[in-house]
Amino acid sequence: MAEGGTISSQRRKALFVLLTPITLLLGAFFLIPLGIMVVYSFLEPGLYGGVVWSFYPYNYGRIFGWPLGGGEEFEPLYIQIILNSLYYAALTVIVTLVVCYPVAFWVSRMGPMAKNIVLFAITLPFFANLLVRIYAWLLLLRPTGAVNTALMSLGLIDQPLNMIFTEFAVIVGLVYVLTPFMFLPIYASVERLDWSLVQASQDLGATPFQTFRRVILPLTAPGIAGGCVIVFIPALGNFIVPSFLGGSKVQMTGNVIERQFLQARNWPFGSTLAMIVMASVLLLVLAYTLWMRRAANNERLAGAGHV
C-alpha cells in the first residue's frame, strides 16, 4: 500500500511537471486575452477605437436587436447574420462528411504503403499558407481561370460561368480548408472497426443496409461526431473564405467581428459578438462531451451485461 502510495505520488509529481508548461502557455495566451474580451464586451466603445472604462450593458442587447435609441428600431439583424453563419457551417459539415466517410473506408482497405501516401497527401496542404491556398482557388474559379478555360475549350459552355464570389465558392473554400479535419477522426474510427462484427451481422442474415445501420454506423459514430465538431467550429468563425471567395457579399459572423475592430471602431461590440460565437461553440462541445460519456457508459454497461 505504502509503495503504491509513493508511486502514485511520484506519478502525480511527474504529471504536474509535464502539465505545468502547457497550463502556463494556455493561461498566458488563451485565458488572459479571453478575459480581456469578456471585460471589453461590457464596456463603452471609445470614439476612435479602444474602450471607455465605464459599464455599458447594451452590447449584448444590440445582438438580439434591441434598439439603442438614436432612431433605431427593433431589428434582429445580427441574429440573422449568426443564423446565416450556422447555415454555412452546417452545410460545410454535411459536404465534408459525405466526401470523407466513403473515402475513409476506401483508404482503410489499402495496403500500408498506399495508405501512408494517401494520409501524407491529405495532410500536405498544411505545409502551405492558408491565404495562398485560398488565393489559388480564386485563380481557379475566376472567369478566365483554369476551370472555365477547360470547360470552354471542351465546348461544354460558351460563356464563362460565374463561379467566383458566390455562395458556391464559399462552400468550396470552406470544404477544401476543413476536409482534413473531418477525414482524420473518421479514418481513425474506421481503422479500429472490428470487421468480425460486420461478418457476424452478415452471417446472421442482415441486409447490407441493416449491417450498416446497426453495426458500422454505431461503431464509427464517435469519429463522425468528432469530425463534425472540429469542422463546425472553425467553419463558424471563418472570415477569410467569405471575404476572399465570397467577394464579401456573403457575410459570416467573423466578417462582422473583423469590421467592428477595423472599420466601425467598436471593439466592445466586436468582443460581444466573439463571445456569442464562443458560447455557441462551448455549448456544442459540451453536448458532444456529454454524449460521448453516455455512449461510453452504455458500452460499459453492455460489456458488464455479457459477463
Add this chain to the structure above:
Amino acid sequence: MKWLKNIALTGAALMALAAGPAQAAGELHLYNWGDYINPEIIDKFSREYDVKVSLDTYSTNEEMLAKIQAGATGYDLVWPSVHMADIMVQLGLVEESKINQSKGFENIDPGALRAKQDPKADFCLPYAWGPVGIFYNKTVAGQDFKSWKDLFDYAAKNPGRVTLLDDLRETLGIGLIMNGKSVNTRDPADIKLAEEFILKQKPNIAAFRYDVIPLIEGGDMAASHYYVGGVLYVNKRPNDLGFVIPEEGATMYQENVCMLKTAPNKDNAKLFMEFLLRPEIAAQNSTMLTNGVVNKAALELLPPELKNNPAINPPPEVRAKLQIFEDLGADLKVYDRAWSRIKAN
C-alpha cells in the same frame, strides 16, 4: 616594418568601426500606408543627409491611431488622412512643426489646407490627394464609362462583372452621391436612401473588394470602384484600361504628413518634411504613386501623361464635385448598421 603597417591598418579599421555608428546615429522612422511613398526618394534623403531611414506600414487610419495611442514610440512621421490628422491634433499627439514657415511651402496649393484643426499647416504638411472613381477594362466592357449611372447600367446588363470597394463609407458614399446627399450626412433618412440604392445594385455586383487590379488587368472583371492609383496601370496599357472620375461626383482622400509629439528625431523629421516640399522630389514621388499633387511647382514637373490626366489633375469644375470624408464620431454606427444590412441581405 610590415608589422607596423598591419597595426596602422588595424587601427584605421577600428577607427572606421567606431566612426560608423556615430554617423548612423542620424535616424528617421517613418510610419506610412503600404506603397504610399516612392522608395527612391527615401534613398535620396538617406544619402543626402546621411540618415538611416526605416519604414513601417499600416493599412487603416484606425490601426495607426490605435498603435500610437497604445504608446508606440520610436516613430517620427505618420501619414494620417485629413480627418484623422484633425483627431490626432485634438488628442495632442502631433507636434507643431511650423512647416508653413519653411522654404518651398509657398508652392503648396492653398486648397489642400483642408484640416479644420490645422488650417494654416502649423502642424502637418499636405502630402497627396486623390479621387475614388471607376477603374475599368475597355476591351472587356466594350465601352468607356463616364458616370456611376454607366457603371450600374453595365452591371445590370452584365451581372457579376463589376466590383465595389469593401469599405462602408466609400460604398455607401456612392449611394449618397446618387441621391444628391453629402457623404458626411448624419441624417439616418439619407443613409437609408443610400442603403436602398446599394442594396438594389447588389445582385448585379460581383464583389465588395479592395484587391481588384489583377482582376481588371486580366479581364475577369470589367469595371471596379477604385482609387486613382489605378492610373499607374492605365498608363501602361492605355488602349485597354481606363480610369474616370464619374460625372455625378465622387469622394476623395488626402493624407498629411505629421510629426509626432513623441518623435525621437524631430530635427530629421523636419528635414524630411522640407525635403518633401522640394518640387522635384514631390514630382518624383507622385510619378510613382499616380496621385493628385498638392505642390503647384511639382505639378509642372510631372510627365505629360500625368500632368494632363483629368483624374490626376482635374479641372476646377470636376474638383468642385469631389467630397472629402469627415470624421462622424459615434454616428458612424448608423453607417455600420446599414452596411451590415446590405451584406446580410
